[in-house]
Amino acid sequence: MKSAISPRPVRRPPRPHRPGRPPRLGTALAALSATAALSLTGCAVGGGDGPVASTPPAHLSGTVQLWHHYSGREAEVIQSVVDDFEKKYPDVKVHVHSGQQDTKITQVVSSGGDVDAMITNVNATLGTACKTMADLTPYMRRDGVSTADFQGIFAQATAFDGRRCSLPTTSDVYGLYFNTALLAKAGYTQPPRTLAQLEDMALKLTTYNSDGSIKTLGFNPLVGFQQNTSATFGGTAGVTWMKDGDSAVASSPQWRRLIAWQRAFVKKIGYGKLKTFTAGLGDEWSANNAFQTGRIAMTLDGEWRVAFIQDQAKKLRYGTAPFPVLDGSGQKYGGGFVSAADIGIDKRSRHKEAAWALVKYIAADTDAAVKLANGVKNIPTLKSAAASPKLQAPVQYQTFIDASGSPASATSPVTEIGSTLTATMDNFWTTYQEGSGGDLTGGLKKVDRDINNALSLRRAK
Amino acid sequence: MMALATIGLLVFFLYPLCANVYLSFTNYDLASSPKWIGLRNYTYLFTQDPRVWHAARNTLWFVVILVPVRMVCSLGIALLLTRRKRASGFWRTLFYVPALVPPVASVVGFVFLFNPGTGPVNTLLKTFGIKGPLWFNDPSLSKPSLLLLGVWMMGDVMVIFLAALLDVPKDQYEAAELDGAGGRQKLWYITLPNISPVLLFSAVTGVIAALQYFTEAAVASSVANGKTGIDAGADQLLGYPNDSLLTYTQWMYVQGFSSFQLGYAAAMAVVLFVVAAAVMAVLLRKAGLFRRKGV
Numbered sequence: 001m002k003s004a005i006s007p008r009p010v011r012r013p014p015r016p017h018r019p020g021r022p023p024r025l026g027t028a029l030a031a032l033s034a035t036a037a038l039s040l041t042g043c044a045v046g047g048g049d050g051p052v053a054s055t056p057p058a059h060l061s062g063t064v065q066l067w068h069h070y071s072g073r074e075a076e077v078i079q080s081v082v083d084d085f086e087k088k089y090p091d092v093k094v095h096v097h098s099g100q101q102d103t104k105i106t107q108v109v110s111s112g113g114d115v116d117a118m119i120t121n122v123n124a125t126l127g128t129a130c131k132t133m134a135d136l137t138p139y140m141r142r143d144g145v146s147t148a149d150f151q152g153i154f155a156q157a158t159a160f161d162g163r164r165c166s167l168p169t170t171s172d173v174y175g176l177y178f179n180t181a182l183l184a185k186a187g188y189t190q191p192p193r194t195l196a197q198l199e200d201m202a203l204k205l206t207t208y209n210s211d212g213s214i215k216t217l218g219f220n221p222l223v224g225f226q227q228n229t230s231a232t233f234g235g236t237a238g239v240t241w242m243k244d245g246d247s248a249v250a251s252s253p254q255w256r257r258l259i260a261w262q263r264a265f266v267k268k269i270g271y272g273k274l275k276t277f278t279a280g281l282g283d284e285w286s287a288n289n290a291f292q293t294g295r296i297a298m299t300l301d302g303e304w305r306v307a308f309i310q311d312q313a314k315k316l317r318y319g320t321a322p323f324p325v326l327d328g329s330g331q332k333y334g335g336g337f338v339s340a341a342d343i344g345i346d347k348r349s350r351h352k353e354a355a356w357a358l359v360k361y362i363a364a365d366t367d368a369a370v371k372l373a374n375g376v377k378n379i380p381t382l383k384s385a386a387a388s389p390k391l392q393a394p395v396q397y398q399t400f401i402d403a404s405g406s407p408a409s410a411t412s413p414v415t416e417i418g419s420t421l422t423a424t425m426d427n428f429w430t431t432y433q434e435g436s437g438g439d440l441t442g443g444l445k446k447v448d449r450d451i452n453n454a455l456s457l458r459r460a461k
Numbered sequence: 462m463m464a465l466a467t468i469g470l471l472v473f474f475l476y477p478l479c480a481n482v483y484l485s486f487t488n489y490d491l492a493s494s495p496k497w498i499g500l501r502n503y504t505y506l507f508t509q510d511p512r513v514w515h516a517a518r519n520t521l522w523f524v525v526i527l528v529p530v531r532m533v534c535s536l537g538i539a540l541l542l543t544r545r546k547r548a549s550g551f552w553r554t555l556f557y558v559p560a561l562v563p564p565v566a567s568v569v570g571f572v573f574l575f576n577p578g579t580g581p582v583n584t585l586l587k588t589f590g591i592k593g594p595l596w597f598n599d600p601s602l603s604k605p606s607l608l609l610l611g612v613w614m615m616g617d618v619m620v621i622f623l624a625a626l627l628d629v630p631k632d633q634y635e636a637a638e639l640d641g642a643g644g645r646q647k648l649w650y651i652t653l654p655n656i657s658p659v660l661l662f663s664a665v666t667g668v669i670a671a672l673q674y675f676t677e678a679a680v681a682s683s684v685a686n687g688k689t690g691i692d693a694g695a696d697q698l699l700g701y702p703n704d705s706l707l708t709y710t711q712w713m714y715v716q717g718f719s720s721f722q723l724g725y726a727a728a729m730a731v732v733l734f735v736v737a738a739a740v741m742a743v744l745l746r747k748a749g750l751f752r753r754k755g756v
Contacts, residue, residue, distance in 0.1 A: 213578075226687065
């Protein structure tokens with residue numbers, strides 16, 4: 001690409017060359033720059049998809065390096081699934097690198113490190129990581145693994161730019177948690193199904209102290225509070241993120257109506273009051289979580305909260321439901337925002353067959369997927385696992401299993417800029433809800449512009 | 462020895478610097494080779510990046526406000542401590558101890574102290590009938606809140622000033638008193654010129670630290686936001702509230718290690734390097750401010 005800006009050369013009188021003197025600093029710098037350029041150009045992720053044998057190998061052996069982001073208890077669950085895999089293939093050893101964030105994994109891959117298989121976060125990373133992953137299509141075709149084995153949305157989301165570079169493993173599904181005792185006290189027996197009902201109930205469930213500050217809150221509408229983001233709210237309103245590879249939020253009436261609804265809701269309670277109340281709440285991941293302590297009657301959260309409540313607030317009387325939808329948006333009730341972890345093979349792996357066997361086992365083996373979901377307390381993406389009687393699913397958990405297979409469920413698009421897409425919208429929305437956001441349509445157009453500029457930079461050649 | 466030092470300089474400073482400059486002209490995402498795109502990263506930085514100017518302004522605020530305020534307060538406390546005759550050790554220790562507290566712990570403590578809902582500061586204000594502000598949750602107060610923390614942790618600067626003040630020759634003060642100089646004149650004509658090298662050192666290191674301000678702002682953002690990083694990306698954790706605590710180095714980190722825009726982050730680093738060098742050059746030129754001419 002030619003730039004419109006061209007630096008003007010600075011004319012200097014030529015300095016006489018003196019034989020016997022060491023080279024000038026400029027020459028040394030130029031040499032260093034050239035060396036740097038040459039060495040950095042070699043930082044490519046080489047390797048390729050290469051040919052895939054027409055039949056699976058009769059015997060697998062070797063060491064597979066698996067990298068993933070899970071840590072602590074969740075890493076132990078992964079390890080137990082890996083142990084089962086090693087029992088199934090005794091001559092394959094899996095060396096697990098746990099607690100490695102996506103950035104670290106990408107760095108290791110790009111520097112030619114020893115990576116065979118990797119688990120990453122779809123929405124944040126796949127747009128970049130897909131380039132480094134092998135195409136799984138020939139393996140899947142050969143071994144009878146089909147994208148139809150997975151819940152539709154996850155199969156779609158784990159391919160990028162026409163490449164089937166990964167398969168989904170477990171997923172996070174978002175829904176509504178409601179305190180049945182508080183709702184009953186206010187005369188409600190059913191959770192809300194639309195955002196208008198949610199607001200109406202939330203306002204009735206909100207109580208105040210004598211000084212006007214919030215005592216208990218029906219629902220916290222602030223974007224930025226716990227799991228309230230443009231992605232999770234957007235999943236309930238049938239919004240459009242992208243069109244033909246470009247950002248299209250300004251042309252989506254659902255976005256305008258959703259944000260207008262949320263801001264009006266915030267205004268009814270008062271932004272300052274909500275901020276003060278929110279700041280005084282306990283940590284989201286501790287036993288002091290506001291929903292678990294009864295300070296908030298309804299909240300938007302992921303399926304993991306069921307396990308947290310089981311562990312930290314056994315006496316809490318609560319229910320779960322799909323998150324309410326924006327009235328008249330065309331969004332069907334029953335789904336919600338979902339996101340997934342995915343697993344793939346490094347393009348440069350020298351043990352692709354063994355790595356594929358591991359990927360296939362973790363992603364597409366029913367018992368392994370159930371064990372993983374039960375242990376990590378996430379929703380399986382494999383249909384057979386979601387339907388398995390071995391899946392430990394308390395009644396509140398079933399909501400999320402059903403939602404994961406619902407055609408009404410949605411995720412934010414996977415793009416080259418990863419989480420910048422949703423972060424740009426979050427950034428605008430958090431300013432707008434405060435009351436200083438100005439013109440909504442103008443703001444959304446700027447969001448489009450900012451996202452498109454970021455995409456354009458990423459796609460620059 | 463010089464050869465070894467030169468090799469170290471070339472390998473650990475000059476090569477990374479040149480590599481960074483080269484990368485700043487490329488589209489590099491770690492996953493594929495750097496692609497030469499000329500000035501595209503710089504064009505994006507100066508004309509299109511929606512958050513970089515917030516970040517630059519915030520960083521400038523820390524350079525222009527935090528550094529001088531910390532220096533003035535440190536100098537004030539150091540001057541007071543030189544006058545203490547009794548229990549001087551106790552007072553010196555008292556003012557120095559906060560500097561020993563790890564920055565992360567200090568920030569977490571401060572955010573809890575200034576929690577608008579449950580913090581003791583607002584609770585105390587409430588007893589006097591004053592409605593406490595949102596502090597770290599208010600975009601207009603988040604930086605001043607960090608300024609309070611910076612002043613509380615000024616022991617490291619204060620102790621250097623104290624040492625310099627105790628080093629000022631007493632006979633100069635005595636001579637000035639004989640000539641009828643007052644306190645302000647002694648400060649301006651004797652104290653400040655004598656400690657000017659220490660003032661310069663403090664200003665230079667303070668400005669460099671402020672240009673790279675990261676940890677305190679990042680921790681304050683994530684703690685006040687109630688996010689712990691379990692589920693949030695760096696670009697969601699940093700900058701809260703409303704990008705008021707997003708610093709230039711944080712945004713550079715997000716671009717490089719969260720968004721995989723290594724080429725763009727390299728361009729940001731080049732600009733920071735140039736700005737830091739320019740600021741240092743100005744500071745060092747102005748360093749002669751208190752130098753006595755013709756002596």
